[in-house]
Amino acid sequence: MINQHQNLATVVNTTQGSYPVIVGRDVVDDLGLELNNIRLNGRAFLVADEVMFPNPIRRVQEALERGGYATHVLALEIGEVNKNLETVQIVYDWLADLRVERGDIIVAMGGGVTGDLVGFVAATWLRGIAVVHVPTSLAAMVDSSIGGKTGVNIPNGKNLIGAFHQPKLVLQDIGHLKSLPAREMSAGWAEAVKHGLILDANLLDTFERLAPQMKALEGDEPVAAIRRSVAIKAEIVSADEFETGDRRVLLNYGHTIGHAIEKVSGYGTYLHGEAVAIGMMAAAVISERLDMINNELLDRQRRVLESYDLPTSAIGLNIDEIIDATKSDKKSRGGTIRWVLLEGPGQATTRTDVPEEIVREAVQSIRA
Ligand SMILES: NC(=O)c1ccc[n+]([C@@H]2O[C@H](COP(=O)([O-])OP(=O)(O)OC[C@H]3O[C@@H](n4cnc5c(N)ncnc54)[C@H](O)[C@@H]3O)[C@@H](O)[C@H]2O)c1
Numbered sequence: 001m002i003n004q005h006q007n008l009a010t011v012v013n014t015t016q017g018s019y020p021v022i023v024g025r026d027v028v029d030d031l032g033l034e035l036n037n038i039r040l041n042g043r044a045f046l047v048a049d050e051v052m053f054p055n056p057i058r059r060v061q062e063a064l065e066r067g068g069y070a071t072h073v074l075a076l077e078i079g080e081v082n083k084n085l086e087t088v089q090i091v092y093d094w095l096a097d098l099r100v101e102r103g104d105i106i107v108a109m110g111g112g113v114t115g116d117l118v119g120f121v122a123a124t125w126l127r128g129i130a131v132v133h134v135p136t137s138l139a140a141m142v143d144s145s146i147g148g149k150t151g152v153n154i155p156n157g158k159n160l161i162g163a164f165h166q167p168k169l170v171l172q173d174i175g176h177l178k179s180l181p182a183r184e185m186s187a188g189w190a191e192a193v194k195h196g197l198i199l200d201a202n203l204l205d206t207f208e209r210l211a212p213q214m215k216a217l218e219g220d221e222p223v224a225a226i227r228r229s230v231a232i233k234a235e236i237v238s239a240d241e242f243e244t245g246d247r248r249v250l251l252n253y254g255h256t257i258g259h260a261i262e263k264v265s266g267y268g269t270y271l272h273g274e275a276v277a278i279g280m281m282a283a284a285v286i287s288e289r290l291d292m293i294n295n296e297l298l299d300r301q302r303r304v305l306e307s308y309d310l311p312t313s314a315i316g317l318n319i320d321e322i323i324d325a326t327k328s329d330k331k332s333r334g335g336t337i338r339w340v341l342l343e344g345p346g347q348a349t350t351r352t353d354v355p356e357e358i359v360r361e362a363v364q365s366i367r368a
């Protein structure tokens with residue numbers, strides 16, 4: 001059990017309870033014991049991204065069984081294209097066949113798509129049963145597995161159906177990242193670096209100094225940096241669970257233009273983290289034009305992102321299309337865009353008074 005304390009990254013405090021986030025190597029073998037520690041009973045229903053089949057899934061199953069949990073496994077091909085209600089129905093049918101009860105536990109193992117979809121299933125099955133996240137992509141580790149947002153897409157838009165449903169535990173095994181494609185790793189680093197840029201200058205320094213070690217996942221530093229990045233997300237969620245305050249919105253740094261790039265270039269052209277990297281460059285340019293930061297920080301951000309093999313510009317962007325897309329972003333309220341901008345390294349703030357001319361200049365600056 002010492003192990004658990006050694007690997008505890010943070011505790012997330014929410015109105016649905018507090019939960020630990022454990023980050024380390026080989027921690028997956030302790031999953032059953034960790035569930036014992038937080039006093040979860042019942043059977044375990046593991047829903048996993050098929051990409052983790054067979055060995056990583058079997059390892060999780062064995063860990064659950066060692067903790068005394070009768071375990072059932074459903075491996076599904078889950079991706080952005082089938083992050084929808086049909087796939088939810090497939091999982092519901094499986095739970096119904098196995099007569100899953102209120103006291104049982106759902107374990108979601110996979111990337112952010114799996115976590116969002118399986119989390120939504122857990123939020124709605126019998127009006128909500130316990131869910132545990134075992135994120136396997138870097139983006140899911142540092143971002144989507146923490147905070148309780150769950151959801152699926154409908155033809156009208158992404159993540160339009162969903163619920164807040166906090167997990168009981170988040171268990172992140174760095175070993176799972178070994179099989180993650182390089183591009184997906186980079187996309188995950190974008191969100192991790194973002195946490196440094198908006199709130200933690202030391203973390204930004206670390207990401208800047210140790211990019212090669214980070215990318216190779218060698219030594220203790222990457223584990224420590226992922227823990228810190230996770231803790232920042234957790235701190236924000238704990239302070240502003242429902243995004244009603246001024247805190248959680250800071251996580252949207254780079255996302256206003258990032259979402260617009262994803263939409264205009266057609267979903268899938270850029271990975272989300274790649275679009276966010278380009279969007280962060282646009283946001284930094286806006287910050288610089290408003291005299292909030294100097295040119296040096298702008299260049300520094302570009303170099304750091306490039307050192308994680310992220311794009312910092314996009315080919316063939318139509319400025320009007322991007323501007324239009326920012327206006328219809330889900331996060332804009334009553335037509336006013338709330339820009340997340342930088343005031344310094346590790347210091348973000350929001351502004352609603354950015355002139356469109358400056359936004360145009362910023363979009364121009366990220367055209368390759
Ligand atoms: N809930 C939230 O707060 C929140 C926040 C950000 C993003 N999201 C959602 O997260 C999703 C994106 O998450 P993602 O980037 O993890 O996408 P993803 O789940 O599609 O995973 C990316 C790809 O990597 C594969 N994969 C995952 N783990 C792997 C591993 N260990 N080895 C090999 N392959 C692996 C997946 O099969 C997939 O092909 C989006 O649907 C987005 O809406 C949710």
Ligand SMILES: [Zn+2]
Pocket residue numbers: 143191255272276
């Ligand atoms: Zn994001």
